[in-house]
Amino acid sequence: MTSPRVLLATPDFPPMPGGIQLLLAQLVRHAAWETTVVCFADEGADATTADLPAQVVRVPRARDHRRSIARLAVATAREIRRRRPDLVVSGHLVLAPAVVAVTRRPRAATVQFVYAKELAQRRRVVRQVLARIDATIAISDYSRNLALAAGAPRERLHLVLPGGGIDAPAPAQTLAREPTVVTVARLEDRYKGFDVVMRAMPLVRAEVHDARWVVVGNGSLRAELESTARHWGLGGYVSFLGAVDDATRDGVLRRSSVFVMPSRVPAGRGEGEGFGIVYLEAGAAGLPVVAADEGGATSAVLDGVTGLLCDPRDHVAVADRIVRLLTDPQLARRLGEAGYERQRELSWERMAREVDAVVRSLIAR
Amino acid sequence: MAQRLIHRGPDDGGVHVDPSSGVAIGARRLSIIDIEGGHQPLSNEDGTVWAALNGEIYNYPRLRRQLLGRGHQLTTQCDTEVLVHLYEDFGADLVHALEGMFAFVIWDSRREELVLARDRFGEKPLFYDTTAGELSFASELSALQAAGERGDIDALAVTGLLTLGYVPGPRTMYERVRQLPAGHVLRWPLAEQRATITRYWEMPPSASANTASLEVLVDETEDLLDRSVRSRLVADVPVGVLLSGGLDSTLVAALARRHTTDLKTFTVAYDSGVVNEDAPARVTSELLGSDHHELRLGASWIAEHVPALLSTLDQPIADPAFVALTAISQLAREQVTVVVGGEGADELFFGYPRYRWLARAQRLGRVVPPAPAHLAANLARRAAGGARAGRLADVLQPASPLLRNLGWITDGLLADRAGFYGPRMQDGGDRDDLRALVSELWGHGTGSALNASRLDQRLYLCDDILQKADRASMSMSLEMRTPFLERTLAEFSATVAPEIHMAGGGKNLLRRVLRRVLPAAGTGRKKTAFRVPVADWLRGPLAASVDEHVLHGRLVRDGWIEPAAGTHLVGRLATEDGAARELWPLFCVGTWLDAQA
Numbered sequence: 025m026t027s028p029r030v031l032l033a034t035p036d037f038p039p040m041p042g043g044i045q046l047l048l049a050q051l052v053r054h055a056a057w058e059t060t061v062v063c064f065a066d067e068g069a070d071a072t073t074a075d076l077p078a079q080v081v082r083v084p085r086a087r088d089h090r091r092s093i094a095r096l097a098v099a100t101a102r103e104i105r106r107r108r109p110d111l112v113v114s115g116h117l118v119l120a121p122a123v124v125a126v127t128r129r130p131r132a133a134t135v136q137f138v139y140a141k142e143l144a145q146r147r148r149v150v151r152q153v154l155a156r157i158d159a160t161i162a163i164s165d166y167s168r169n170l171a172l173a174a175g176a177p178r179e180r181l182h183l184v185l186p187g188g189g190i191d192a193p194a195p196a197q198t199l200a201r202e203p204t205v206v207t208v209a210r211l212e213d214r215y216k217g218f219d220v221v222m223r224a225m226p227l228v229r230a231e232v233h234d235a236r237w238v239v240v241g242n243g244s245l246r247a248e249l250e251s252t253a254r255h256w257g258l259g260g261y262v263s264f265l266g267a268v269d270d271a272t273r274d275g276v277l278r279r280s281s282v283f284v285m286p287s288r289v290p291a292g293r294g295e296g297e298g299f300g301i302v303y304l305e306a307g308a309a310g311l312p313v314v315a316a317d318e319g320g321a322t323s324a325v326l327d328g329v330t331g332l333l334c335d336p337r338d339h340v341a342v343a344d345r346i347v348r349l350l351t352d353p354q355l356a357r358r359l360g361e362a363g364y365e366r367q368r369e370l371s372w373e374r375m376a377r378e379v380d381a382v383v384r385s386l387i388a389r
Numbered sequence: 390m391a392q393r394l395i396h397r398g399p400d401d402g403g404v405h406v407d408p409s410s411g412v413a414i415g416a417r418r419l420s421i422i423d424i425e426g427g428h429q430p431l432s433n434e435d436g437t438v439w440a441a442l443n444g445e446i447y448n449y450p451r452l453r454r455q456l457l458g459r460g461h462q463l464t465t466q467c468d469t470e471v472l473v474h475l476y477e478d479f480g481a482d483l484v485h486a487l488e489g490m491f492a493f494v495i496w497d498s499r500r501e502e503l504v505l506a507r508d509r510f511g512e513k514p515l516f517y518d519t520t521a522g523e524l525s526f527a528s529e530l531s532a533l534q535a536a537g538e539r540g541d542i543d544a545l546a547v548t549g550l551l552t553l554g555y556v557p558g559p560r561t562m563y564e565r566v567r568q569l570p571a572g573h574v575l576r577w578p579l580a581e582q583r584a585t586i587t588r589y590w591e592m593p594p595s596a597s598a599n600t601a602s603l604e605v606l607v608d609e610t611e612d613l614l615d616r617s618v619r620s621r622l623v624a625d626v627p628v629g630v631l632l633s634g635g636l637d638s639t640l641v642a643a644l645a646r647r648h649t650t651d652l653k654t655f656t657v658a659y660d661s662g663v664v665n666e667d668a669p670a671r672v673t674s675e676l677l678g679s680d681h682h683e684l685r686l687g688a689s690w691i692a693e694h695v696p697a698l699l700s701t702l703d704q705p706i707a708d709p710a711f712v713a714l715t716a717i718s719q720l721a722r723e724q725v726t727v728v729v730g731g732e733g734a735d736e737l738f739f740g741y742p743r744y745r746w747l748a749r750a751q752r753l754g755r756v757v758p759p760a761p762a763h764l765a766a767n768l769a770r771r772a773a774g775g776a777r778a779g780r781l782a783d784v785l786q787p788a789s790p791l792l793r794n795l796g797w798i799t800d801g802l803l804a805d806r807a808g809f810y811g812p813r814m815q816d817g818g819d820r821d822d823l824r825a826l827v828s829e830l831w832g833h834g835t836g837s838a839l840n841a842s843r844l845d846q847r848l849y850l851c852d853d854i855l856q857k858a859d860r861a862s863m864s865m866s867l868e869m870r871t872p873f874l875e876r877t878l879a880e881f882s883a884t885v886a887p888e889i890h891m892a893g894g895g896k897n898l899l900r901r902v903l904r905r906v907l908p909a910a911g912t913g914r915k916k917t918a919f920r921v922p923v924a925d926w927l928r929g930p931l932a933a934s935v936d937e938h939v940l941h942g943r944l945v946r947d948g949w950i951e952p953a954a955g956t957h958l959v960g961r962l963a964t965e966d967g968a969a970r971e972l973w974p975l976f977c978v979g980t981w982l983d984a985q986a
Contacts, residue, residue, distance in 0.1 A: 214599070219880065223485070226589075230482035244600065248884070252593040290605075291612030337616075337877070340448070340486045344455055 028387050030057040031107060033100040033123060034115025035093060037063035038073055041210060041267075043301045044139060047163070047186045047375075048115050052078045054376035057383070060107055062100045064092065097122035104132065110387050111135060117142045120153040133386035135379075136160045139298035140320060143170040151175035158386050161379065164299040164323035166289075182382050185323060187375040188304025189367030203235040203350045206280035206311070208273060208302050211243030211264075215296050217286035217316070218249055223339035224346065225258055232350045235261065237284075240276055242267040277309035281356065282349045284314040286336035287321055300324040303331070304370060307363030312356045314345045330363035399866050405430040405439050405496070410579055412496055412503065416441035430496075433473045434462055437498050440476070442469040443528045444491035444513040445870065447620040452486060469493075476504070481574050484589045488620075488876055492528060492569075501579040509590045510733065510874045511558070511571030511851035514859060519584050520565045524577045529860075530561055530703035540565040542982075545826075546704070547949060548819040551974045552799040554707040555853040557826055562704040562981075571851050592846060592883050595839055599884040603901070606885060610878075610898040611905065617875035618644040618729065626726035629653035630679070631717060631869075634669030637731025637740075640899055641872055642677055643907040645729060652679040653724050657717040659922050660687045676909050684720045686713065692930035696938075699977050700984030701864075706857050707974035709921040714861035722865045732854050733873035736845045737882040738899050739890035743797055744838040748891065750784040750793060751837045759787040790837030794844070795827055800970055808957075811948040838887045923973050924966035931976070935959060938979035939972065947982070950975065 032052060036044040052059050053076060061073075065082035073080050083099040085092040097119055104112060104126045111133040114123045120136055127134050136157045143150060154160055154176040161182050162168035168183050205228070209216050221237060228235045239249070239262070246264055253262045265276065277283070283306035287297035296319040303313050303324040313331030315321040325331040332348065334341040349356045395402070398417025406413045416429035430441040446452070449468035452475065456463060461474040468489075475483035476495050481504045490512030495504040505526055507515045516533050517526040520540075527533040543564045546556040558568045569575050572590040577583075599606065618641060622628050630642040632654040646652050654677070656670035674681035695712055699705065721728050735741050753762065766785035769778060783793065795803065803820055810817075830847045832840035855871075862869035873879075882890075882898075890897055903910055927935055938944065939955040955975060961968035 214601075214884075219877075226482055226485040227479060230479040230485070248593075255591070255594050291608045338448075338451060340452060340455060343486075344459075 027056055027058045028110045028383060029060075029107070030055070030111050030113060030383065031060045031062065031100075031104055031109040032078075032113045032115060033062045033096070033103075033119050035064060035096055035118060036116060037061065039066055039068040039071070040064075043186070043299065044115065044137075046301060048137075049073070049076065050187060050372040051113075051376055051379060052076055054372050055380050055383075057380070060103060060109065062096065062103050064096065093118055101126040108132070111383055113137070113383075114157075117150060117153065120157065121149065124153055124156045133158045133383075133389070135383060135386070138162050138167055138171045138176070140167055140170055141295045141298075143167075143174045144295065147174060159382050161382065164320040166296075166318075166320045166322065167298050182378075184375060184378045184382070185370055186299050186301050186304075187367075187370050187372030188301040188324075189308035189371065202279070202281070203232050204280040205235060205237045205282050205284050205346055205350075206240065206276060206306075207237070207283070207285050208240040208277070208305070209285060210241050211239070211245040211249060214245070215288050215290045217288055217336050217342075218245065220286050220288075220336060220339045220342055221284055222249070222252060222256070222258065222262075224343035225262065226256075227340065227343035228346050228350070229261065231347045235346075235350060237262045238276060238280065239264045240266075240268055240273055274309060277306060277311060280309075280311060282314060282346055283309075283311040283331075284342070284346060285321075286314065286316045286334070286342050287319055288316055288336035289319045297321050297324075304363075304367040307360075307367040310360040310364050312349050312359035312363060314342060314349065326362070326366065328359075330359055330366050332359075396864055396866055401428055403429055405432070405441075407439075407496065407498055410498070410501060412498075412579070414439060414441050414494055414496055416443075429467075429469055431465070431467070431469055431473065433477060438473050438476055439496040439498075440469055440472040440493060442472060442491055442493040443515075444489060444493075444508065445868065446471065446487050446489040446491060447623070447875075448486075448488040450623075481506070481576060482589075484574055490870070490874070494526065503577040503579075505569055505575040505577070506589075507569045507571055507573060509572045509876060510846070510855065510879075512855050512859065512871060512874060514856060515569040516561060516566055517569060517575065517584075518566045519577075522582045524584065530563070530566060532703075533566055534563075542947075544813060544819045545822050547978060548814065548823050550705055550707050550978050551971075552802040552820075552823065553849075553853070554974055555849075555856065556704055557823065557848055558852045560826075571847070592843065593880055595834060595843075595883045595887070599886070603889070606889070607898055607901045607905070609881060611902045613875065613878040613881055614640070614872060614899075614902065615644050615647070617872040617878055619648050620875070621729050621870040621872050622648055624727045627651075627653065627724065628727045628729065629655055629721050629725040631714075631721065631728050631730040632656045632670045632673060632679075632681075633731070634671075634673055635731065636896060636899060636903060637734035637873065639669075639673045639910055640734075640903045640906065641729055641731050642673065642679065643903065643910070644872075646677050646679070647906075652677060653721075654679040654681045655684070655717050655721045655724075655728070656681070657684045657686060657713045657720075659713075660685055673907075673910060676907060682720055682724065684716055686716055688926075688930040690716065691926050695926070695931060696934045696980055698864075699980040702860060702981060705977045705981040706853070706860065707977040708853050708857050709923045709973055711857045711861055713921055714857060715864060718862045718865040718867045718869075722867045725867075727868045727870060728862065729870045729872055730858065731873065732858055732869075732871040733850060733879075734896065734899060736842055736850045736854075737873060737879055738896045739838065739842055739887055740896045740899075741845070742895065743794070744841055744887070745891050745895060746780055746784055746797075747790060747794060747837040747841050748887070750788075751790060753784060754787065757785075762787050790840065791828060791831050794831075794837070794841045795824065798849070802971065806954075808951055809954045811945070811950045811954075813948040814950075836887055838891065842887070924962060924969035927962060927969055927972055927976065934980065935972070935976055938983050939975045942979045943982040943985075944975060944979040949978070949982075 034048050038045050038049050059078035061078050061080045065084045069082055083096050086095050101122055112123050112127055113135045114120050115137055123134055134157050138160055159180050160176045161184050162171050163186050225237055250264055253259055289296040299320040306313050313325050315325045315331055315333055316336035317333040327333040332345040334345050402417045404415045414430045430439045432439045446468040449471050452471045456474045463470050475486055484506050491508045492513040492515035493506055514528055516530050541564045543560055546560050546562050549557045559570050573586055573588050576585045630645055632638045632642055654674045698715055762785050766782045770782040830844050832843035834840050858869050944950055945952045958968050958972045
């Protein structure tokens with residue numbers, strides 16, 4: 025078969041940061057398709073996607089989110105009519121109604137990516153839309169269960185884990201490491217468990233006296249977190265580095281000992297971590313991981329193999345796992361190495377291959 | 390000493406004495422979990438670390454599992470035992486692992502150091518005395534006195550009682566004794582003979598950064614409160630709920646109902662007085678299908694019990710609700726050993742109308758210049774009577790938020806009262822000290838409602854509400870638990886903007902949770918303070934005691950107040966219920982003073 029002509033419509037795409045953005049860009053990069061991307065025009069757009077093997081149609085944002093989405097939906101419909109792709113990939117459920125409507129006649133196959141949060145909103149619409157989509161791709165067991173609960177037809181539901189990691193050689197094990205706990209995340213969502221790590225740190229320090237916590241990332245929670253850290257007297261050993269470029273981030277990861285992000289599933293809503301690509305990125309740096317035993321992290325981190333999972337609400341348990349990894353270098357190395365191997369196996373190429381198989385099976389029908 | 394605390398722990402007692410250092414730890418126990426195995430004090434495997442605990446560690450099952458996973462040998466199911474082993478791993482930092490209400494002591498014989506700690510909000514009391522180069526400590530002041538000399542009465546404590554209605558910590562009724570503040574650890578290395586006191590926790594600064602939708606905030610509140618209630622229902626003995634019929638206790642009872650089929654509820658009612666809370670409580674109990682018990686407090690009960698209650702307290706509490714709480718504890722103890730209550734909800738979730746008035750005053754102050762505001766206040770004061778008009782005048786009157794709030798929480802009683810104070814209080818220095826103590830605790834935020842709620846958490850909640858709950862329940866050998874003071878729930882409340890909390894008449898989030906959990910419960914009910922018919926009591930069943938303790942007791946004899954002050958108040962009381970606000974504290978302090986031989 026020649027390269028399928030695929031149109032990817034998504035509100036989330038680089039240069040905006042985030043897991044979905046990264047996943048979709050890597051898909052475009054590694055899938056052997058003739059791809060058109062319809063997404064928002066954000067500052068710095070050309071620089072980050074200049075070398076992507078795709079035509080990128082950028083739509084200016086409107087003055088609020090709802091209008092922006094409407095504008096993107098209109099542009100998506102227009103591009104589908106104009107380009108007549110073999111298949112349309114919807115990067116977020118919010119665009120699915122438009123995609124479903126426009127691909128009925130002339131017929132084009134449709135693929136929908138699902139994550140977590142969006143599956144719990146507007147349940148009736150979600151159910152109707154998923155019934156009409158040809159294939160739904162969930163990115164973790166957690167996300168798959170949420171999709172099933174939201175009414176996605178089981179026979180059309182596929183599980184494709186994201187890739188992750190960094191194109192880097194195996195980390196040098198001789199690198200001397202301070203006992204440093206690291207978190208990489210946008211500081212926007214409380215469910216990521218910054219509060220729990222903050223409560224855990226005094227206990228970690230009681231056993232590992234020179235342990236530090238480094239937080240990479242920026243967001244609206246930063247001021248609050250910094251002020252709580254100061255207030256609780258943690259200021260001396262907790263640092264917030266803000267947003268950094270990828271190379272700096274990788275450098276920080278490589279100088280750290282344990283990656284921690286105990287993302288919980290918030291009450292009453294199917295939110296939380298859809299998967300957590302960042303856990304694989306930690307693996308790429310050879311870091312063992314402490315994560316939650318619930319939500320998407322259970323697909324990203326293998327308990328006892330690449331990291332230690334625990335109740336993400338229990339700061340004493342989180343402290344216990346961190347201390348275990350800081351004080352048992354053999355265990356930390358074993359988990360770190362397994363994490364490195366796993367992120368290599370779960371490469372972006374592998375993900376693109378699996379999505380491509382779904383795409384080609386639909387087009388062949 | 391421990392014998393003085395038998396009411397706090399009638400089931401068991403023990404003492405550990407370290408002969409080489411002379412350190413002694415005594416404990417009394419009210420058996421709630423592991424009734425057979427929890428003898429205190431208890432030690433680690435080799436007897437080098439000893440601990441005694443007053444209170445409850447709610448996360449002890451998890452801590453225990455974790456300690457076992459780390460290779461510790463635990464032989465009981467008792468929460469005190471986890472303290473010993475946590476201490477082995479974390480030292481004094483073990484406090485960071487604990488969720489619960491506690492005051493504990495740990496004796497580390499290797500380091501020759503005593504470690505004392507008190508829970509985050511001060512649910513459990515802890516008194517200590519370091520004079521004479523020795524450390525003595527106890528859960529109640531009375532036990533401490535048994536150990537040594539009593540010393541002088543602290544005039545600041547008396548000032549606090551007569552104005553605020555309670556002794557503001559860390560002060561106590563005796564000058565030489567202090568309370569360990571909530572969220573603090575005290576270390577006493579034997580070699581140094583000196584106490585080091587450090588704070589290990591306080592409420593995080595409110596960043597008001599929680600931008601989640603109201604629905605999400607309500608989800609979160611419900612989830613956290615539900616988890617907290619569930620953890621506080623764990624006991625090997627029957628558990629009940631103290632139901633006032635108000636929002637907080639109704640919510641706690643409704644959530645408790647989810648986790649237990651056999652729910653007992655208790656309420657108190659007054660035979661006289663304005664507000665009678667029995668009706669809403671009964672309606673709630675019917676909605677919940679609980680086994681409801683009601684106590685009617687009549688004049689004979691008041692006459693018979695109140696003077697004795699006040700005189701046996703380790704230090705006075707001049708909050709009239711203490712009487713009702715003790716009575717209901719007595720009733721509840723006949724059926725259960727543990728009760729849960731709604732304490733802390735008003736301070737954490739902005740329940741008091743005062744917060745909204747402070748916010749209004751702050752908004753007004755921004756737009757109205759001082760001179761016209763002053764004029765408007767005077768007009769409002771003259772125009773109409775009633776508490777609301779008075780409040781309005783207060784709001785219009787230009788003043789600093791701190792002083793405005795101080796005026797309200799003391800009902801203006803900190804002002805000079807000509808002819809009131811006796812020679813011991815006349816110079817007014819203690820009133821200045823009290824003002825300074827309050828200013829220190831006043832928050833540093835930009836919103837006066839937020840600052841006032843922070844002050845209340847550290848002062849009113851800790852030194853009145855929780856002391857009252859502890860003494861009332863423990864005097865009946867009943868344990869009282871407070872789900873609203875769970876740490877994560879409290880910290881979560883601090884992330885929500887005061888404006889969101891105060892919307893719709895305060896406790897916005899809690900009202901919305903109740904609407905979900907128990908839709909039939911009327912949540913529109915206005916907050917009615919737990920108003921006890923004190924004036925009726927003072928005029929009726931307690932009149933003779935007032936005569937004895939206010940007019941002719943040590944209060945006057947020792948020079949705390951002028952003889953005419955009491956007479957004047959008793960005269961006013963004949964026609965004016967409001968005089969009870971001033972007379973009740975005098976009665977409480979007077980009764981207590983006269984009981985101290």
